[in-house]
Amino acid sequence: MTVRFTLNGAPVSVECAGSRRLLDTLREDLGKTGTKEGCGEGECGACSVLIDGEVVDSCLVAVGQIEGRNVVTVEGLAGPDGKLSRLQQAFIEHGAAQCGICTPGMLLAAHVLLQRTLPPSADDVREGLAGNLCRCTGYTKIIEAVLSCTT
Amino acid sequence: MYDVTYLRPTNLKDAVQLYRATPGCRPLAGGTDLMVMLHARTLRPAPRAVLDVWSLLELKGVRRSQGMLEIGAAESYTGIIRSRDAQEHVPALVAAARTIGAAQIQNRGTLGGNLANASPAGDTLPVLLAYDAVVVTDRRSIPIDQFFTGYRKTALQPDELIVAVRMPLGRRVVFRKVGTRAAQAISKVVTAVSRSPARVALGAVAEVPLRARRAEAALERGDVEGAIAAVADDIRPIDDVRSTAAYRRTVAQNVLRSLLDDLART
8 A cells, every 4th residue: 555644844655565564664665774673562662753743662553554644753853954953962962872772762752751841850751761771871871861951 | 474454444434344344354553462463473363454443533532421431442541641531530540551651652552452452461451340341342332340251352242343431430449550660561460449339350360350359249348358368369360471479469469458548548
């Protein structure tokens, strides 16, 4: 089937089975490899993307379900000139990325949190990022990076 | 991934017709269980089609209807958590929804999915039992205590779609989940309790989410200690990767005591 949706602000159209995972379409059909595959079962959050402004695991979404929707991946966070967002810059400055696999999902979950809850407390950040697992940082630097964007 | 036909009806009437006409079809809502099983090819028998009900307006929303609170089968947990009506009338369900996964899962998981999947550890299911919820399908209403018929088995006919869940207004229910961590954890023991009427419902302690009938009978007599003793015999826990039967028995008793204390205090 043909599925049309908006990806990072631009209209796209893909031809694939409607039951294909959004994750696979993003990475393999559209070349957007910023979205990572971790567990493939909704536990780790590495494949997080935004659909209509809500964070979801793209391994759990069938492509047919995003017809007409607005999808944002990590590639959509920086400005059109490639300038990193404040949150992305904060991750660099705080050393909030190590191996990097969880980072795109962390950024998107934190992006939503910063839009929804102002200003989030450290507990809000922990809860907002609870669906994103990191095996390197111990989370402290990630939480500090997000909190640095609240002032 | 199974090679399945993807069906996307645009209204409930078409969905019901398509579902009846398509053998080997599985309803797909938020995909938090089904997409995993489709990808890992762990469904038996192998499905031939999925029926996408996620966007059906008739399956969305939280509303008061006929003196009950009605929640659409495909409403997300996030939608339930944000609903003023749900917060006011079924706060224990809101509390349960907040413990499910984390934001990513709450944005996609649904009551219809939790019911249809019928995992013994489904976190909303003891709450629905404690509220005496009614499962509304395309053809009938099924009392929740008749819904779970065996391990991951339900009273649904093969071509029967869950449309909504109804709960009475004004019942006081309390909820507690015990898991490895607050988020993204499958429950070791999940409990929901009401004092009037006496309901003691538990998950992850038997092959189905269940009501502890002897504990309820003791509570009806006002015998709190009897209820706490009886719940250990009402449940049928096993040793598995998440916990042991002995731990689950002890925790079920301790949590029941704690929840009854909470109900007595306020």
